[in-house]
Amino acid sequence: MAFNFPLPLSLRKARWKMKIRDKEIREHPHVTIIRGTVFWRVNLRTWEFMENDPDPALIPKELIKILSREETRQQ
Amino acid sequence: MTNNLKESKKRTQIFLLARGKKCPSSFFSLRPRIVSSKKQLSESVRSATKDSLWVSYEEELTNDLMRLTSKSNIHLGNGLLIHPLDMNSIPVLTSLFDRLAFEANGGFLPPQELAEVFESENRSDLFIGGSVNSNTETITFWRGNLRSLTVPFDTFPKSGDGTELDFEKCTVIDSGLTVQLGDYEAAVEAILYEYDSEFRRRLSKKRLQDDQSFGASLRRLRKQRGLRREDFEPDICAKTIARIEQGKVSRIQKRTLGVLSSRLGVMPEEIESF
Numbered sequence: 001m002a003f004n005f006p007l008p009l010s011l012r013k014a015r016w017k018m019k020i021r022d023k024e025i026r027e028h029p030h031v032t033i034i035r036g037t038v039f040w041r042v043n044l045r046t047w048e049f050m051e052n053d054p055d056p057a058l059i060p061k062e063l064i065k066i067l068s069r070e071e072t073r074q075q
Numbered sequence: 076m077t078n079n080l081k082e083s084k085k086r087t088q089i090f091l092l093a094r095g096k097k098c099p100s101s102f103f104s105l106r107p108r109i110v111s112s113k114k115q116l117s118e119s120v121r122s123a124t125k126d127s128l129w130v131s132y133e134e135e136l137t138n139d140l141m142r143l144t145s146k147s148n149i150h151l152g153n154g155l156l157i158h159p160l161d162m163n164s165i166p167v168l169t170s171l172f173d174r175l176a177f178e179a180n181g182g183f184l185p186p187q188e189l190a191e192v193f194e195s196e197n198r199s200d201l202f203i204g205g206s207v208n209s210n211t212e213t214i215t216f217w218r219g220n221l222r223s224l225t226v227p228f229d230t231f232p233k234s235g236d237g238t239e240l241d242f243e244k245c246t247v248i249d250s251g252l253t254v255q256l257g258d259y260e261a262a263v264e265a266i267l268y269e270y271d272s273e274f275r276r277r278l279s280k281k282r283l284q285d286d287q288s289f290g291a292s293l294r295r296l297r298k299q300r301g302l303r304r305e306d307f308e309p310d311i312c313a314k315t316i317a318r319i320e321q322g323k324v325s326r327i328q329k330r331t332l333g334v335l336s337s338r339l340g341v342m343p344e345e346i347e348s349f
Contacts, residue, residue: 001234001258002259021262022231023231023259023260023261024261025262025264032262036191036250037192037195037250037252
């Protein structure tokens with residue numbers, strides 16, 4: 001089952017999503033951050049962005065904080 | 076990615092066949108020509124090119140378009156029909172449009188997301204809708220450039236938690252980035268990676284360029300210097316170079332790093348910056 005991270009209303013309203021899908025390209029396990037047709041992948045082992053393009057700086061700080069909290073919780 | 080595997084920036088002329096409330100305002104950013112009468116249809120046919128995109132939310136207008144063009148052997152570009160369709164119309168429509176996407180057993184993205192896909196430079200790597208055929212156990216997806224891709228049901232293996240796949244509930248979500256089959260979700264890029272060799276090549280190339288690991292930097296620098304892995308022998312064997320480049324060596328020995336830096340003509344700490 002796909003896992004959608006619960007996000008605050010402000011981020012949901014701005015169409016941000018953060019999810020782990022059932023079928024992905026077989027690479028490192030990752031979480032996908034989505035907004036519209038653009039997405040970012042974060043490695044679930046290292047918690048680093050897997051690509052520099054698109055620029056991770058485009059992601060709101062609020063969402064980055066949620067990601068960091070999740071990293072701490074997992075560790 | 077997929078995100079940035081960009082297509083041509085050329086703006087496509089869109090003809091939006093819709094009337095009244097059915098006319099989706101989300102398309103307005105694409106500056107479409109709104110077509111809601113026969114008169115406007117005939118004007119639009121005259122100005123259409125092979126690159127035009129016809130999006131119809133109105134069956135009656137699609138039928139008028141077929142009648143209007145029946146006496147002339149013209150190509151209108153590509154067609155996307157978002158309304159119930161008489162299957163007898165398919166032969167006529169396929170001779171009219173170079174690429175045709177239509178509602179069968181499934182649907183398309185909502186207008187806002189559809190417009191977003193058409194606006195996107197990587198629209199060919201996004202899905203706009205899908206149609207399930209239970210008899211053949213296949214799903215045909217429409218891509219943002221209106222090309223289709225048919226894949227078998229077994230493209231979607233059960234997930235680790237045993238989630239059942241519900242093919243009856245197949246929808247494309249996340250502005251064309253995800254296929255949903257009930258509670259199960261699949262990344263569109265994972266499907267394209269399996270079935271589109273050209274996409275696979277582009278993605279692999281991009282991912283290699285983006286990879287920030289030491290191994291990837293070493294590989295880029297080695298290629299830039301025009302060296303083969305064997306060129307480091309006998310000091311370092313080609314297999315070891317391959318293992319370092321693939322990230323399989325967690326700690327690189329000082330001596331190895333020294334040989335690499337001297338052959339590549341850079342300081343050891345500079346390798347990672349390539």
